Amino acid sequence: MSAFYDSLETRSPQDREAALMTALPQQIAHAQQHAAAFAKSLGQVDAHSITSRAALARLPVIRKYELLEQQKAQRAQDVFGGFSALPFGKGMTRVFASPGTIYEPEAARADYWRMARTLFAAGFRSGELIHNCFSYHFTPAGSMMESGAHALGCTVFPGGTGQTEQQVQAMAELRPAGYIGTPSFLKIIVEKAAELGVALPSLKKALVSGEAFPPSLRDWLAERGIAAYQCYATADLGLIAYETEAREGLVLDEGVIVEIVRPGTGDPVPEGEVGELVVTTLNPDYPLIRFGTGDLTAVLPGTCPTGRTNNRIKGWMGRADQTTKVRGMFVHPGQVDQVAKRFPEVLKARLVVSGEMASDQMALKVETRQGTEALARSIGEAVRDVTKLRADVAFVAPGSLPNDGKVIEDARSYQ
Numbered sequence: 001m002s003a004f005y006d007s008l009e010t011r012s013p014q015d016r017e018a019a020l021m022t023a024l025p026q027q028i029a030h031a032q033q034h035a036a037a038f039a040k041s042l043g044q045v046d047a048h049s050i051t052s053r054a055a056l057a058r059l060p061v062i063r064k065y066e067l068l069e070q071q072k073a074q075r076a077q078d079v080f081g082g083f084s085a086l087p088f089g090k091g092m093t094r095v096f097a098s099p100g101t102i103y104e105p106e107a108a109r110a111d112y113w114r115m116a117r118t119l120f121a122a123g124f125r126s127g128e129l130i131h132n133c134f135s136y137h138f139t140p141a142g143s144m145m146e147s148g149a150h151a152l153g154c155t156v157f158p159g160g161t162g163q164t165e166q167q168v169q170a171m172a173e174l175r176p177a178g179y180i181g182t183p184s185f186l187k188i189i190v191e192k193a194a195e196l197g198v199a200l201p202s203l204k205k206a207l208v209s210g211e212a213f214p215p216s217l218r219d220w221l222a223e224r225g226i227a228a229y230q231c232y233a234t235a236d237l238g239l240i241a242y243e244t245e246a247r248e249g250l251v252l253d254e255g256v257i258v259e260i261v262r263p264g265t266g267d268p269v270p271e272g273e274v275g276e277l278v279v280t281t282l283n284p285d286y287p288l289i290r291f292g293t294g295d296l297t298a299v300l301p302g303t304c305p306t307g308r309t310n311n312r313i314k315g316w317m318g319r320a321d322q323t324t325k326v327r328g329m330f331v332h333p334g335q336v337d338q339v340a341k342r343f344p345e346v347l348k349a350r351l352v353v354s355g356e357m358a359s360d361q362m363a364l365k366v367e368t369r370q371g372t373e374a375l376a377r378s379i380g381e382a383v384r385d386v387t388k389l390r391a392d393v394a395f396v397a398p399g400s401l402p403n404d405g406k407v408i409e410d411a412r413s414y415q
Helices: 013-034 036-041 064-073 116-121 141-152 164-174 183-196 215-223 333-340 373-387
Strands: 092-098 102-107 129-132 155-158 178-181 205-208 227-234 238-242 250-252 256-261 275-281 291-297 324-326 329-331 346-354 361-368 392-396 408-410
Touching: 013 036, 064 102, 064 291, 116 141, 116 227, 116 238, 129 141, 129 164, 141 155, 164 183, 178 183, 183 205, 183 215, 183 227, 215 227, 227 250, 238 256, 238 275, 333 346, 333 361, 333 373, 361 373, 373 392
Parallel strands: 129 155, 129 178, 178 205, 205 227, 346 408, 361 392
Antiparallel strands: 092 102, 227 238, 238 250, 256 275, 275 291, 324 329, 346 361
């Protein structure tokens, strides 16, 4: 039995990059022609010139709040805000709603969300029954996993959420090979089965997502005979990355182009530095170009010990939107970047907000090799110009600021 879902997982990094960069201009041209939002935002872009990551990085980032704003503005004409390339009808099988409300299409293609790959990596195989405890109501998680399971050749029990005793009963009687759902609900089910004195001997594996999966819970499940793996996916993009038996980060899916950018900007960070995850999907039906997930992560060096050759990310490391209110005014990560870009001497900057409530203080910590009083005064003036607020400027040695993706650190006391 193959250890890999398909040959794409083990192709050389050079072949993968060449294939992605060949597909990229075609996807951009497709989005311009079939998705009104990109016809507008990328209308002046020569799609066929976007054949490298450097060229891609010059395109605007679309963040989730912008997608929501465009959907809301066009509710009467187009519930998808011009981002879908498909109309209602035979090509589109379902529409889902995520909090916001953001509407997402599901097309008729098999494994539309590309979840079969992560199910395979979690140990599921054709001919097995899977107990799916993701929601089938409003949000797409249940359908995302079910479509992937069907593509893999599995049968699915649509357990959904809640009704813990009935879930235990169904598992005891149907004897599924494994579970799909949130890790916390799996723990609840296992605990309920123990409370009821019901054995679940068939439950040997799980694919979990939708919330944090700490090592302590992973080990707790392993002690009870369940090998659980996690994946990172969103309702907008489908699968982004997945865990393997090596348990060293998450391997990127083959159908996405991933960038890590400085929060509040579209500028890629150096490899290994924490930043916002920005994804370009090759999905022709919902062709999101440079979609900012709002999540922080970093690329891991090297490749997966399992033999999969795609890049890996560390997983979820927090939220990229660090907008905070200081003295009654909002300060955004993009404003900090705007200040830093005015000065070539600035290598990296981090705004620290401190003090008690109603007595906020701002300090801009700046990595530089050339810290002078004149430069400090100029940077301070730039901070006032951009944010309309005053900040002390403190120079620090290059490489001394934490690699945690934070551009704005809220260190205030709220007690």
